[in-house]
Amino acid sequence: MGKSYQTIAFYPEKCDGCNRCIEACAEFHSGEANPAHSRIKLAEDTENGSFAVSLCRQCGEPRCVMDCPAGALKKDMDTGVVRWDESKCVSCQLCTLACPYGGITYNPVIDQVMKCDFCDGDPVCVKACPRGALELKTGSDIYNGWGDLEDLFVPGVSACLGCNSELLIRHTLRRIGPNTVVATPPGCIPGVGAVGFNGVTATKTPVFHPLLTNTAAMLAGIRRYYNRIGRDVTMLAFAGDGGTADVGFQSLSGAAERGEQMIFICVDNEGYMNTGVQRSSTTPYGAWTSTTPVGAVLRGKTRDSKYMPLIMVMHNCEYVATASMTFMEDYYAKLEKAIEAAKRGMAYIHVFSPCPTGWRFPPSKLIEVGRKAVETNMVPLWEFDYQTGELSFDYPVDNPLPLEEYLSLVGKFRHLDKNQIEHLKETAALRIEILKGIAKTKK
Amino acid sequence: MSQSTYLIIGSSHAGLSALKAIRIEDTEGSITLVTQEDTLPYSPTILPYVISGQVDPEQIFLRDGDDLDRYRVIFRKGARVVAVDSDNHAVALSSGETLKYEKMLLATGAEPTLPPIPGLKEASCHVLRTLGDALRLQSAAQEAKSAIILGAGLIGMHAAENLAKAGVQITIVEALPRVLPGYFDERAAGLVQRAFTEHDIKILTGSTVTHMAASNNACTVSLDSGVELSGDLLLVATGVKPRMDYLAGSGIDAGDGIVVDDTMRTSSRDIWAAGDVAEARNFFGGKKRVDATIPNAVEQGRIAGMDMAGDPTASPFAGGLPVNTYRFFENHSFSVGMSVVPDSEEGVEVDLIFQPTSMQYQKLVFEGDRLVGVSGINTGLDPGIMWQLIQRRIGLGKMKRRLAAFPLDTGRILMCRMWR
Numbered sequence: 001m002g003k004s005y006q007t008i009a010f011y012p013e014k015c016d017g018c019n020r021c022i023e024a025c026a027e028f029h030s031g032e033a034n035p036a037h038s039r040i041k042l043a044e045d046t047e048n049g050s051f052a053v054s055l056c057r058q059c060g061e062p063r064c065v066m067d068c069p070a071g072a073l074k075k076d077m078d079t080g081v082v083r084w085d086e087s088k089c090v091s092c093q094l095c096t097l098a099c100p101y102g103g104i105t106y107n108p109v110i111d112q113v114m115k116c117d118f119c120d121g122d123p124v125c126v127k128a129c130p131r132g133a134l135e136l137k138t139g140s141d142i143y144n145g146w147g148d149l150e151d152l153f154v155p156g157v158s159a160c161l162g163c164n165s166e167l168l169i170r171h172t173l174r175r176i177g178p179n180t181v182v183a184t185p186p187g188c189i190p191g192v193g194a195v196g197f198n199g200v201t202a203t204k205t206p207v208f209h210p211l212l213t214n215t216a217a218m219l220a221g222i223r224r225y226y227n228r229i230g231r232d233v234t235m236l237a238f239a240g241d242g243g244t245a246d247v248g249f250q251s252l253s254g255a256a257e258r259g260e261q262m263i264f265i266c267v268d269n270e271g272y273m274n275t276g277v278q279r280s281s282t283t284p285y286g287a288w289t290s291t292t293p294v295g296a297v298l299r300g301k302t303r304d305s306k307y308m309p310l311i312m313v314m315h316n317c318e319y320v321a322t323a324s325m326t327f328m329e330d331y332y333a334k335l336e337k338a339i340e341a342a343k344r345g346m347a348y349i350h351v352f353s354p355c356p357t358g359w360r361f362p363p364s365k366l367i368e369v370g371r372k373a374v375e376t377n378m379v380p381l382w383e384f385d386y387q388t389g390e391l392s393f394d395y396p397v398d399n400p401l402p403l404e405e406y407l408s409l410v411g412k413f414r415h416l417d418k419n420q421i422e423h424l425k426e427t428a429a430l431r432i433e434i435l436k437g438i439a440k441t442k443k
Numbered sequence: 444m445s446q447s448t449y450l451i452i453g454s455s456h457a458g459l460s461a462l463k464a465i466r467i468e469d470t471e472g473s474i475t476l477v478t479q480e481d482t483l484p485y486s487p488t489i490l491p492y493v494i495s496g497q498v499d500p501e502q503i504f505l506r507d508g509d510d511l512d513r514y515r516v517i518f519r520k521g522a523r524v525v526a527v528d529s530d531n532h533a534v535a536l537s538s539g540e541t542l543k544y545e546k547m548l549l550a551t552g553a554e555p556t557l558p559p560i561p562g563l564k565e566a567s568c569h570v571l572r573t574l575g576d577a578l579r580l581q582s583a584a585q586e587a588k589s590a591i592i593l594g595a596g597l598i599g600m601h602a603a604e605n606l607a608k609a610g611v612q613i614t615i616v617e618a619l620p621r622v623l624p625g626y627f628d629e630r631a632a633g634l635v636q637r638a639f640t641e642h643d644i645k646i647l648t649g650s651t652v653t654h655m656a657a658s659n660n661a662c663t664v665s666l667d668s669g670v671e672l673s674g675d676l677l678l679v680a681t682g683v684k685p686r687m688d689y690l691a692g693s694g695i696d697a698g699d700g701i702v703v704d705d706t707m708r709t710s711s712r713d714i715w716a717a718g719d720v721a722e723a724r725n726f727f728g729g730k731k732r733v734d735a736t737i738p739n740a741v742e743q744g745r746i747a748g749m750d751m752a753g754d755p756t757a758s759p760f761a762g763g764l765p766v767n768t769y770r771f772f773e774n775h776s777f778s779v780g781m782s783v784v785p786d787s788e789e790g791v792e793v794d795l796i797f798q799p800t801s802m803q804y805q806k807l808v809f810e811g812d813r814l815v816g817v818s819g820i821n822t823g824l825d826p827g828i829m830w831q832l833i834q835r836r837i838g839l840g841k842m843k844r845r846l847a848a849f850p851l852d853t854g855r856i857l858m859c860r861m862w863r
Binding site for chain 1: 456459460463467485486487488489492497498502503504505506737738741745766767768770773775777779823825826827828830831851852853854855856858859860862863
């Protein structure tokens with residue numbers, strides 16, 4: 001798996017040109033505050049009062065490295081930093097011509113070129129900025145950590161372009177690992193080949209295909225068998241909203257109430273996408289589906305969606321969380337907790353799962369749709385821990401974006417009129433109030 | 444007989460750039476990289492610094508064995524291609540061996556040209572293109588007290604400075620009226636020339652050599668002015684031409700160089716060419732041209748490699764233009780695009796700072812509200828940002844005046860607005 005690296009992000013709206021970054025950089029690299037020694041440069045855009053930054057981007061495919069005739073520049077594959085080797089440099093300055101960003105510059109005081117070296121991994125400019133305009137992005141550390149884990153889902157499955165489920169399965173199996181039995185009832189996930197095609201399965205773990213009705217019951221039985229023979233094997237379900245909240249509800253409800261040990265992941269794409277985009281109990285009010293059409297009389301679904309994750313809280317599950325693949329770090333953190341909780345009883349994760357094919361939006365917008373759903377409070381991210389009785393929000397819910405910013409991205413909401421949008425807003429607001437109420441009540 | 448998916452002839456900037464581009468797209472296909480040199484890949488640009496002793500000839504290599512292993516490339520040193528058989532997808536080496544390929548890149552670079560001067564063939568002259576040339580010149584320089592250099596292009600000027608640093612008395616003879624005519628106008632060239640003169644290097648511009656004679660490890664050069672010069676060694680740096688002698692009989696189109704389209708493909712379907720050997724689109728329109736610079740070689744190599752590997756993100760070559768940096772003594776300079784046009788040229792507007800006493804020069808050339816050329820001596824601008832403003836044909840609008848007044852900061856602001 002390719003490596004990802006730390007980067008320095010610049011937020012121009014936060015920069016007031018105080019030059020502390022420049023002083024810190026110069027001081028660190030030369031021992032004096034003379035800005036000539038700074039690898040980071042600012043230029044004031046007097047037209048709008050903002051600042052432009054010139055700084056090495058530590059490019060993935062650095063042109064300076066390719067153009068250097070002396071072999072004095074090289075990308076360090078461990079840290080991602082483009083290193084300059086003073087002993088090889090002949091000061092021809094072709095690198096300053098190669099760089100489109102002004103990231104490697106000539107310093108007349110020392111008569112040499114200079115560039116950002118990331119200060120041995122802890123850039124002083126970032127620490128010196130009093131306004132948070134420079135930020136060291138370390139998301140790559142986590143990414144690399146996950147990247148080192150084995151992908152237990154084979155390439156070449158027949159999911160639609162931009163499928164959220166494929167993303168979900170790859171990451172979930174990476175983290176949960178091979179000591180797992182996976183159950184996936186009828187729906188898109190077996191449909192793309194997860195449970196088998198021509199005699200082979202798409203997962204590198206044992207996987208089976210229960211009925212739409214009995215996923216949780218079957219996993220409960222398998223886990224109890226392993227408990228009896230003394231083996232600790234994780235039980236994992238990937239079930240759609242139909243296999244969870246509609247047809248699969250009876251067995252899930254029973255297993256949850258009994259405290260069966262498993263991780264049950266509801267892949268909620270808000271309808272029966274696999275069979276032709278029919279409504280389900282989690283389809284939102286107003287949404288178009290093939291059974292809630294938009295015409296002269298009907299304007300999409302007439303009933304509100306069932307809020308399944310709260311229903312699972314009321315089953316006294318060990319752990320309940322909502323999640324979105326857009327917020328991957330949050331999802332991984334929740335998987336950690338689910339793995340622990342599933343040793344005691346049921347861990348239930350309700351994953352909001354936008355579907356480009358059934359919801360009518362371009363595959364390239366999957367992550368953005370996920371982000372807007374969370375930022376508008378349509379899909380609040382929270383988790384509930386039965387041990388502490390605590391419900392906590394994982395993304396701020398107090399200043400949501402207007403709901404229209406989410407609805408306008410998705411084709412199945414395109415026809416909504418003012419009243420319908422108002423209704424959806426009220427429903428979303430009511431849910432937040434209910435959740436806040438629970439969040440206030442502790443054991 | 445060796446067979447590879449990709450065969451790259453030439454291991455300098457264009458070849459290495461293509462190698463990288465191919466491997467990004469095709470991690471499996473076999474690649475063979477061939478060079479006539481007996482060493483790891485290096486750049487001819489580094490050679491003047493070998494002569495002065497500034498760099499160790501063992502330390503000049505662009506990639507080491509580990510780097511090449513990472514690309515999973517078969518690297519063949521000392522292999523000179525002598526013929527191309529495009530019908531059979533094969534090349535012949537001077538050793539008699541045949542290499543077969545599915546797709547091939549010709550990145551064989553250029554070689555020095557010798558002007559038709561009577562007596563030159565008999566005189567033992569140096570050229571400077573390969574590491575072998577540099578080592579020969581370096582050892583000759585240790586014996587020599589004086590040297591004559593023919594040609595005041597970048598190779599001649601770099602060699603002059605580095606030979607002078609090695610303690611040799613230098614005279615440069617240039618037929619044109621100024622030094623570095625491809626990159627600087629007469630004022631800028633005058634500043635460069637002055638710096639050389641101040642370092643006791645004699646430059647005779649507008650001088651043609653009528654004939655020369657060799658005697659006892661020395662050579663005598665007669666100029667059209669009647670002046671006679673003599674030196675312990677002679678370096679001819681009057682120009683280079685694409686090295687494409689192996690094309691004879693191949694049927695591949697060639698003019699000044701190997702003619703390529705905007706994906707660097709030659710007239711033969713499975714053969715591409717890039718770098719100093721290729722004749723490609725001119726950024727400013729008009730006839731295709733050979734641009735023998737490193738930035739051009741890297742860009743062409745990248746485009747060729749992407750096209751060879753079928754990379755769907757490949758975009759066509761935007762065209763070559765003169766680009767270079769030039770350091771001389773304690774000064775630094777650069778030039779991009781149409782920077783040598785006269786101030787009075789029709790249709791362009793020239794913005795000039797010329798301060799000979801402080802050795803400063805800055806010339807911005809605009810066509811309408813677009814920057815089309817820039818050159819500078821000791822300006823401290825970001826050459827790369829200036830190049831992008833030209834290359835991206837950015838309409839400057841009201842920023843044009845600010846760019847002329849504050850080119851460093853305005854360049855950085857435009858960069859942040861347009862392509863950060």
